[in-house]
Amino acid sequence: MKRVIGFHYTLTDKSGTVLDSSIGDEPLFFLEGSQQIIPGLEKVLGLMNPGDKRKIEVKANDAYGEINPDLVVKVKKTQFPPDAELQVGDQFQVNNDHHSPVFTIMNVDTDEVTVDGNHPMAGKDLFFDVEIVGIRPATAEEMSHGHAHGAHGQGHH
Ligand SMILES: [Zn+2]
Incomplete structure (x- = not known):
């Protein structure tokens, strides 16, 4: 029988900057073994009990992976919708599946746009402060x- 685990988290990077947090919002629930959360986090959460708190450090290769230079690509502007506002730093997904990669616009030229398909957190070691709220x-x-x-x-x- 698989379990659903609910937890609150605050995610920071190496310098202590908060990247994401569930505090003040609903806790996050995930189904074990379904790749809903990064493997390095699931491994530890699966061993915890309701009420447990813990700090978890997840290395980049156990989180969103190392940066892959092949995922930085140039795309013809004509491949975007004509009314798209292309701004450096904007992020978009090619379809609505939440597992599909997020692209970040890196550069906008006259007829080409450079996009980066690496996850925004690729290459980063992540530091989670977690509390299990329910299993x-x-x-x-x-x-x-x-x-x-x-x-x-x-x-x-
Ligand atoms: Zn569903």
Whole structure:
């Protein structure tokens, strides 16, 4: 039986800058073994109990991977929608699947746009402060969808 684990987290980089946090928001719930969260984090959370708090350091290659220079590519401007506002630093996904890569616009030329398909957190060692808020068995629906549905198994869609 797979489990759904809920946790609060604050994510910082090496310099202590907060990159992301669930504090003040809903905790994050994930289905074990479904690649909903990075492997280095799941490995440790799977061993914790409700109420446990811990600091977890995840090396880049166990998080979003090292930076791959092959993912920095030039794209003809004509491949973007004509009304797209192309701004350096903007991020977009090619489709709505949340597993598809996020591209960041690095440079905009007269007829070419340089985009970087590396995850924004690629190449970074990540530092998590986590607290487990709940663990429950996954529902049959969650098992078939391959992801968790919030605190009670019916959180989304
Ligand atoms: Zn679902």
